[in-house]
Structures are given as C-alpha cells and as structure tokens.
Amino acid sequence: MSAAAQPPKARISARSLTMAYGSFVVMRDLEFDIRERDIFIIMGGSGCGKSTLLRHLIGLREPAQGEVFYDGESFTRAGEAERERLTRRFGVMYQSGALWSSLTIAENVALPLEEFTTLPARTVRDIVSYKLSLVGLAGFEDFYPSQVSGGMNKRAGIARAMALDPDILFLDEPSAGLDPLSARRLDDLILRLRDSLGSTFVIVTHELASIFAIGSNSIFLDTDTRAQGAIGPPCFLRDHSESATVRRFLNRGEEGAPGKPAS
Amino acid sequence: MFSHYFTLFQGCCYRVCEIWSRFFSEAAIFFETGRASGGAAGAEALLAAGGFRWHGGRVPDSASTFPPRASWQQGGRVLRLEGSWHRDAPAPVIEGSPPAAMPERYEAEGLRGFDSTLPAFLLAHARTAGGAAAGPWQGLPENLRGLMELALSVPEKDDARSGPQKKSGLRELGRRTLQVWQAARDAVEFTGESVLALGRFATGRARFRARDFWEVLQQCGAEALPIVALISFLVGLILGFVGNVQLTNFGANIFVADLVAIAMVREMGVMMTAIIMSGRTGAAFAAHLGSMKANEEIDALRTFGLQPFDFLVLPRLLALVLMMPLLTVYSNVIGILGGMVVGISVGIPPVLYWNETLLSLTMTTASLGVMKSFFFGAAIAICGCMTGMNAGRSSAAVGEATTRAVVASITVVIVLDSAFAAIFTILDI
Numbered sequence: 259m260s261a262a263a264q265p266p267k268a269r270i271s272a273r274s275l276t277m278a279y280g281s282f283v284v285m286r287d288l289e290f291d292i293r294e295r296d297i298f299i300i301m302g303g304s305g306c307g308k309s310t311l312l313r314h315l316i317g318l319r320e321p322a323q324g325e326v327f328y329d330g331e332s333f334t335r336a337g338e339a340e341r342e343r344l345t346r347r348f349g350v351m352y353q354s355g356a357l358w359s360s361l362t363i364a365e366n367v368a369l370p371l372e373e374f375t376t377l378p379a380r381t382v383r384d385i386v387s388y389k390l391s392l393v394g395l396a397g398f399e400d401f402y403p404s405q406v407s408g409g410m411n412k413r414a415g416i417a418r419a420m421a422l423d424p425d426i427l428f429l430d431e432p433s434a435g436l437d438p439l440s441a442r443r444l445d446d447l448i449l450r451l452r453d454s455l456g457s458t459f460v461i462v463t464h465e466l467a468s469i470f471a472i473g474s475n476s477i478f479l480d481t482d483t484r485a486q487g488a489i490g491p492p493c494f495l496r497d498h499s500e501s502a503t504v505r506r507f508l509n510r511g512e513e514g515a516p517g518k519p520a521s
Numbered sequence: 522m523f524s525h526y527f528t529l530f531q532g533c534c535y536r537v538c539e540i541w542s543r544f545f546s547e548a549a550i551f552f553e554t555g556r557a558s559g560g561a562a563g564a565e566a567l568l569a570a571g572g573f574r575w576h577g578g579r580v581p582d583s584a585s586t587f588p589p590r591a592s593w594q595q596g597g598r599v600l601r602l603e604g605s606w607h608r609d610a611p612a613p614v615i616e617g618s619p620p621a622a623m624p625e626r627y628e629a630e631g632l633r634g635f636d637s638t639l640p641a642f643l644l645a646h647a648r649t650a651g652g653a654a655a656g657p658w659q660g661l662p663e664n665l666r667g668l669m670e671l672a673l674s675v676p677e678k679d680d681a682r683s684g685p686q687k688k689s690g691l692r693e694l695g696r697r698t699l700q701v702w703q704a705a706r707d708a709v710e711f712t713g714e715s716v717l718a719l720g721r722f723a724t725g726r727a728r729f730r731a732r733d734f735w736e737v738l739q740q741c742g743a744e745a746l747p748i749v750a751l752i753s754f755l756v757g758l759i760l761g762f763v764g765n766v767q768l769t770n771f772g773a774n775i776f777v778a779d780l781v782a783i784a785m786v787r788e789m790g791v792m793m794t795a796i797i798m799s800g801r802t803g804a805a806f807a808a809h810l811g812s813m814k815a816n817e818e819i820d821a822l823r824t825f826g827l828q829p830f831d832f833l834v835l836p837r838l839l840a841l842v843l844m845m846p847l848l849t850v851y852s853n854v855i856g857i858l859g860g861m862v863v864g865i866s867v868g869i870p871p872v873l874y875w876n877e878t879l880l881s882l883t884m885t886t887a888s889l890g891v892m893k894s895f896f897f898g899a900a901i902a903i904c905g906c907m908t909g910m911n912a913g914r915s916s917a918a919v920g921e922a923t924t925r926a927v928v929a930s931i932t933v934v935i936v937l938d939s940a941f942a943a944i945f946t947i948l949d950i
Contacts, residue, residue: 381608385638388637388644394675450667450671451671455664
C-alpha cells in the first residue's frame with residue numbers, strides 16, 4: 259500500500275515494533291510511518307492494545323523489540339537528554355483529560371509555559387486564554403477541572419497538550435463519551451488545527467464517524483492475530499481492505515465484499 | 522533571669538528565620554536560572570526564509586535578527602506586524618496605542634514567522650475590542666486568519682467566571698464561622714449516624730461483607746503489631762531511663778518498676794497506640810474512602826440500595842474498636858519489658874523488678890487504659906471515615922482529607938484523654 263512506500267517525510271516511524279507485558283505479547287512487528295500533516299488513526303477492538311501502542315510511541319512504555327523514530331532519530335535508543343528534547347516535540351491528551359486537579363484550567367495550561375519558557379506572566383496569560391479560546395473554553399480559566407464537564411476536561415486537555423506549540427499531538431480517545439455535536443466540533447477543531455498549524459495528529463479512537471471524517475491514514479490492530487491488520491486511509495480500507503476483519507470493523511459488522519467498490 | 526532566657530530565645534528565632542528566608546531566596550534563584558537555561562534547548566534553523574512559518578516548539582535563528590514588532594498606524598485602523606514572533610525572541614515592541622475598535626486591515630509583509638505569542642497578542646486585543654470570528658482579517662496570512670477565526674468562534678463565557686471575589690474581612694469571617702459550624706454539625710451527625718449504624722448492626726439489620734471486615738481487622742490489628750511493639754518498647758525504655766536518673770537521687774531506683782508500669786498502663790500505652798493508629802489506619806481509611814468517593818464508587822453502592830455507611834464505615838469502626846484494646850494490652854506489656862531492660866542494666870534483678878511491677882498494678886489501674894482505648898479506637902475510625910466520606914472529588918481533595926483525618930484524630934484522642942484524666946481525678950481513681 260502507499261504508506262509502505264518511501265514516505266516523503268515521516269515524522270514518526272515504527273520499525274518491527276513488538277509490545278509486550280512481561281511474556282504476554284500484545285502486538286508484534288508493527289511497521290508504519292506517520293507523515294507530516296497526517297491525521298493518523300489507531301483503531302481496533304476494545305483491549306487490542308491501541309492505548310498501549312500510544313504509550314509506546316510517547317515513551318511511557320519501552321518496546322519489547324523494535325524501535326520508534328521521530329524525524330529519523332531513534333526515540334527508543336535515545337539517551338535521557340535526547341529523549342527530553344524529542345519529547346518537547348509532541349503533546350499528549352490522555353483519555354480522561356488527566357488535568358491536574360489541584361490547579362485551575364488556566365494554571366494547567368500555564369504550567370508547562372512557566373516551567374519551560376521565560377515569558378512574562380502577562381504573555382503567559384494571553385497565550386493561555388488563546389489556547390483555551392481555540393478549544394472553545396474561553397472564560398473558563400478560573401474553573402477547577404472538577405467543576406466542568408467531562409467533554410470540557412478533554413478539550414482543556416487538548417489545550418494543555420498544545421501549550422508548548424508541539425507539532426505532533428497525540429489524542430487518546432478524544433471523542434469517547436461526548437455527545438454527537440461536541441464530537442463533531444472536536445473533529446472540526448482537529449481538522450482546523452491541522453490546516454492552520456500544520457500539526458500532525460495521532461488519534462486513538464473507535465468512533466467510526468470521526469475515523470472517516472478526519473482520518474487521512476490509519477492502522478488497524480487485529481486482536482486475533484496480534485499483528486497489524488491493515489494500514490491505509492480509513493475510507494479506502496472500509497471498501498477495499500484484503501482483511502475481512504478490517505472490513506467488518508469499519509462497516510459495523512456488515513461485511514462489505516472484498517475488492518468491490520461500495521459506491 | 523527569665524528575661525535573659527527570653528532574649529536568648531528571641532535571638533534563636535531570628536536566626537532560624539534568617540536561615541530559612543535565605544534558603545528560600547536561593548532556591549528561587551536556582552529555579553529561575555534553571556528555567557532560563559532550559560528555554561533555549563532544541564534550537565533549529567528556520568527552514569525557509571520569508572513566507573509564514575509556524576515554529577511549533579522550535580526556535581528559529583531569525584528570532585534574534587528579526588525582533589517582533591507591532592505598530593498601530595493611521596489612528597489604529599491599520600496594524601502592522603513585523604519580525605519573527607517567537608516566545609524565545611525578545612519581547613515584542615508595541616508602537617502606538619491600541620485602539621478601542623478592531624483594525625480595518627493588517628500589514629503583514631514584514632512578518633517572518635510566528636508561534637502562539639502572535640495569535641495570543643491579537644486575541645487579547647480582539648477580546649477587548651469586541652472582535653468577531655468573521656473578521657475583518659484582511660492582510661493576515663491564511664493560517665493566522667484560520668486560528669483567529671477558530672479562537673473567536675465560541676464567545677467568551679463571562680457570566681460564570683468564578684474569579685477572585687471582592688475581598689472583605691467581614692465576609693471572610695462569616696465564611697470561616699459558617700465553615701466551623703458546618704464542620705461541627707458534620708462531626709455530630711456522623712457520630713450519631715455511627716451510633717445508629719451500631720444499633721442496626723446489633724439488631725442484625727446492617728449489611729456489609731464479612732470479608733471486608735476481616736480484611737480491615739487484619740490491617741489494623743495483626744499488621745500493626747511490629748510498629749506498636751517498636752514504639753512501645755522505646756517509650757518503656759525512655760520512661761525507665763528518665764525515672765532511673767531521678768529515683769537514684771533518692772536511692773529508690775527499684776521504684777522505676779512502679780513508674781514504668783503505671784505510666785504505661787494508665788497513659789502511654791494507649792496514647793502511643795492511638796497515635797500510631799491515627800497515622801497508620803485513620804489515614805488509610807480517609808485515603809481509601811476519599812478515592813472511592815472521587816471514583817464514584819460510593820455512588821455505585823448507593824444505587825444498588827446498599828447503605829454506604831453500613832457497608833464502608835461500620836466494618837472499619839467495628840474492627841478498630843475491637844483491635845485497639847488488644848493492641849493497647851500488647852503495648853503495655855512491651856513497654857513494661859522495655860522498662861525492665863533499663864532496670865536490669867542498672868542492676869535490679871529481673872525477678873525483683875517483675876514482683877515490684879505486679880505489686881504496683883491493681884486491676885483498676887490496668888483496666889483504665891484499656892477502657893480508654895475503646896473510645897480512642899472509635900474516635901480514630903470516625904475521624905478517618907468522616908473525612909474520607911466528605912472528601913471532594915479530586916486527587917488533591919483525597920490528600921487533604923488524609924491530612925485532616927490524622928490531625929483530627931490525634932487532636933480528638935488527646936482532648937478525650939485529658940477529659941478522662943479530669944474525670945479520673947474527680948473520681949479519685
């Protein structure tokens with residue numbers, strides 16, 4: 259498939275990445291490239307290791323085998339200082355937002371800015387309210403995470419992930435548990451951020467509507483074979499994937515005929 | 522004489538304060554410089570000169586050669602943006618005074634690149650000037666316009682801003698008073714509820730899992746033995762040493778046995794056990810119930826028709842009330858052994874020491890501490906469970922609840938103990 263060919267510029271690449279908890283292998287031999295400005299979807303059934311793959315990509319877990327590269331530099335073999343430098347390039351939003359509950363939303367977004375930059379307090383405040391405006395949370399600066407809804411926590415999580423202007427954003431289940439309109443707005447937000455900032459997104463999700471709406475490339479993790487089921491743009495995989503499992507997944511159980519264009 | 526000591530004490534206090542303030546100011550400087558040196562990490566060249574580049578997280582070289590500048594021209598109708606707007610560049614130069622209305626157009630030919638600082642600057646002005654998503658954004662580069670539209674697409678929520686309210690001493694005093702009143706009511710309510718729950722338990726109507734009860738029993742009973750033994754032994758040892766020094770002056774050091782035995786059995790044994798259990802078990806109760814509350818686990822119990830109080834508080838209360846007397850007796854014995862070690866080391870034969878100990882203790886004396894331990898156990902369990910059940914729904918609230926549990930239970934234990942001391946004195950026991 260096209261993704262397997264020489265990529266123009268791969269921001270993130272996985273090479274024979276094997277993930278394991280002790281002797282239990284979650285997924286073996288994952289090979290994929292995430293290119294600049296991609297919205298890369300990690301999908302698969304529940305418990306197949308989507309979030310585990312995300313944790314491997316951001317360095318919270320070490321691969322049992324294989325390597326992860328950022329812009330051609332090995333992240334897996336990097337030393338501590340090197341790793342910190344690479345880490346600065348991406349921002350992560352965790353499944354439930356993972357905002358620090360003792361800080362207000364504004365303080366959550368401001369903390370990385372205060373720790374890693376020398377900006378004056380006023381500029382930090384402007385940047386924080388700008389980031390919150392981007393995710394539609396203007397005016398919620400002084401609220402604590404426990405005072406706002408789950409969806410707002412997620413959006414604030416995205417604002418915090420963007421605090422240091424990283425050009426790669428990892429989002430873990432951004433639209434899970436959101437109402438359809440908020441989920442739609444979030445998809446919109448992701449597309450507009452990608453277009454305006456040129457960021458690369460890596461998104462773990464199994465919301466089909468969002469997968470088709472925003473995904474420009476995707477990987478399907480197959481629970482049965484414990485290997486990557488397919489790689490390619492989700493709309494293409496839905497109708498043309500060689501694997502019946504992938505087609506079933508993307509058609510909500512109604513199997514599309516292989517190779518036959520549905521439209 | 523007294524004033525001399527007072528001056529000395531004052532001097533010491535000043536010295537300590539000085540050392541602390543110096544420590545803090547140096548720590549602050551350390552963090553500041555640490556930050557300053559960390560900011561420039563990861564410098565990378567700007568790829569294309571000219572054009573509008575988004576420097577996501579990278580520092581372009583142009584940052585120092587093209588300082589950011591914004592100038593309001595033609596009475597604020599035109600905003601001219603120049604240079605490289607980056608957070609590691611020098612602070613932007615703002616020329617002219619910002620107008621009250623949005624500019625009609627922008628001149629961005631001299632703009633070399635930007636990160637979040639530029640849209641943040643524009644947004645801050647747009648918010649005060651009543652800017653809307655629709656613009657006008659003439660002259661802004663495409664991606665910057667997209668960001669501004671996105672940022673302004675949802676109006677700012679201003680009615681519910683829970684910002685700092687007007688400070689007023691009277692209001693603060695009222696708030697504090699109400700808080701204290703509320704806390705007192707909570708405590709009384711919780712204690713009453715505990716008594717009712719015990720009543721339900723006695724009549725067999727309380728429902729909780731026996732397994733939970735045994736688990737808590739093990740945690741606050743058997744697992745506490747080593748630490749109680751260590752502390753009690755050391756306290757016995759200390760009492761023995763202190764008593765020995767004084768009593769030898771009278772040539773009556775055999776009475777060390779009496780001193781240690783009575784002090785341990787009446788006060789120190791139960792007190793030390795209570796303090797250990799406050800720190801160990803009371804805190805654990807508060808943390809456990811607090812995180813259950815934060816995870817909505819307590820709500821889940823309630824929706825199944827289970828009384829969270831009976832299910833969670835009752836087993837803990839029963840377990841601690843049952844275990845505290847046993848631990849107290851254990852602590853008394855170990856403490857007396859500690860005193861005996863001192864006695865032997867200063868030449869009192871063990872048999873003599875033991876006989877003297879038995880002579881000094883009556884059944885009444887021995888049961889006083891044990892009697893108190895029931896109340897202390899109940900107080901610790903109630904303080905721990907109450908702060909846990911009333912905790913807020915965040916991780917910070919759990920920590921706060923744990924602290925409050927320990928402070929409250931130690932305070933209550935000591936207050937109760939003084940009350941008992943007064944009662945025993947009046948009753949002449």
